[in-house]
Amino acid sequence: MRALQYDRFGGPLAVIEAPEPILEAGGAIVEVTRTGLCRSDWHGWQGHDSDTVLPCIPGHEFTGVVRAAPDLPGLVGARVVVPFVMACGRCRDCGAGAGQVCRAQRQPGFTDPGSFAERVAVPNAAVNLVPLPDSVRDDAAAALGCRMATSWRALTAVAGLQAGERVLVLGAGGVGLAAIQIARAMGAEVTAADISAEALRIAESLGAEPIQLTDGMGGEEIAGVVRGRHTDGVDISLDALGSPELAAAGILALRRRGRHVQVGLLADGWASLPAGRIIAHELAVLGSHGMAAGDYPPLLAAVAAGRLDPAGLVTEILTLAQAAEALPHMAQPDAPRGVRLIDPRL
Ligand SMILES: [Zn+2]
Ligand SMILES: [Zn+2]
CATH class of the missing domain: 3.90.180.10 (Medium-chain alcohol dehydrogenases, catalytic domain)
Structure with missing residues (x-):
């Protein structure tokens, strides 16, 4: 064959x-x-x-x-x-x-x-x-x-998404776009961040608020842009790509007691995990796998x-x-x- x-x-x-x-x-x-x-x-x-x-x-x-x-x-x-x-x-x-x-x-x-x-x-x-x-x-x-099965489980069974919650999707590739579609179908308000204008156009067509990332942006800077729109932070963040900056951004953009789901493979590991924030704000950092x-x-x-x-x-x-x-x-x-x-x- x-x-x-x-x-x-x-x-x-x-x-x-x-x-x-x-x-x-x-x-x-x-x-x-x-x-x-x-x-x-x-x-x-x-x-x-x-x-x-x-x-x-x-x-x-x-x-x-x-x-x-x-x-x-x-x-x-x-x-x-x-x-x-x-x-x-x-x-x-x-x-x-x-x-x-x-x-x-x-x-x-x-x-x-x-x-x-x-x-x-x-x-x-x-x-x-x-x-x-x-x-x-x-x-x-x-x-x-x-991709859709992974996002479905990450948002439903792992993160426990409820209608009306605010979801931040980091990386609008296959997993990210699927996550946007699922979160919107479940009645969530979705923000999507990516470096590609083409990816963001697709994300926007699916009902997400786009955030254009630029090369070299760190986790704190990305989270700052998200908080410019959602002062209290988002309920759920999902790193669909798997980069230390996006993972950190996801955690730092959460409201108190929010949930971060890591789906993208962090091949290079965590650059710096905002551990103090995770403890003080009682954040949940969850892995999800298929x-x-x-x-x-x-x-x-x-x-x-x-x-x-x-x-x-x-x-x-x-x-x-x-x-x-x-x-x-x-x-x-x-x-x-x-x-x-x-x-x-x-
Ligand atoms: Zn795959
Ligand atoms: Zn088995």
Whole structure:
């Protein structure tokens, strides 16, 4: 089958003829119809994720059709989505419904061959295959597999967002734009900060108040701009990008007893965590990591009902060869914004 692969971190990406994925006991093979190009793929390619196995076929946010599932014959032919954290279904966390932090988790595109390929293997199919309603089409499904599911869980289950609250979204990439759409749908007032004017235009079209960041702005300066608009601070901040400055800005922009959710990977760690503020203002600093398969139904229902429109965030459908060109440039400030998907059949 055709797949996109790299052999070393930061090395060239090439479309190759790869071996067919291996069907494990209890697993499934999914024929990929759409797969998202995500900043996490760039982090993996850079070698920021110590679990990434070489050579690597990236890709972790996919939808497709089940072609083989010996233990679940009824699902063959079904359209599915798969959480990027593929859970074991047997450990204590999985037992508690928290497969997104499964201790035996596997991730396509990192620990396992990913979905920038015609077909992909999914372990523990009974746990990790989420059948899709007909009304949730391929573009929507691929766009929600990682980024919208992550934002949904971060804002609802982790931050406990309530209607009428003020939400600050830092970084208006895929996760950030999804967070804006979700927060607005839940009746929140949203402010979005980004360095890209293009990203802010999309954020504004989704109902966010834009804040234009400039190169070199620190956490205190960004938080100062937010407080210029919300004197008491925001109820919830979400760092969707993962930078020390944005994470600090998120914490410093909170009202007393506010909640900061860290979703973006802080590859370089925290530059300076405003610890004094966290203690004195009783701030909650929360991590959020994907979403378990069992938590997808309310999100899928919101998409099916038209309350959320993940397909509306999609700006481009790429071929595998185009993705090989696009992936290395994802972290550049002028990289195209919005959600880009790949159709490996093209
Ligand atoms: Zn992703
Ligand atoms: Zn587990």
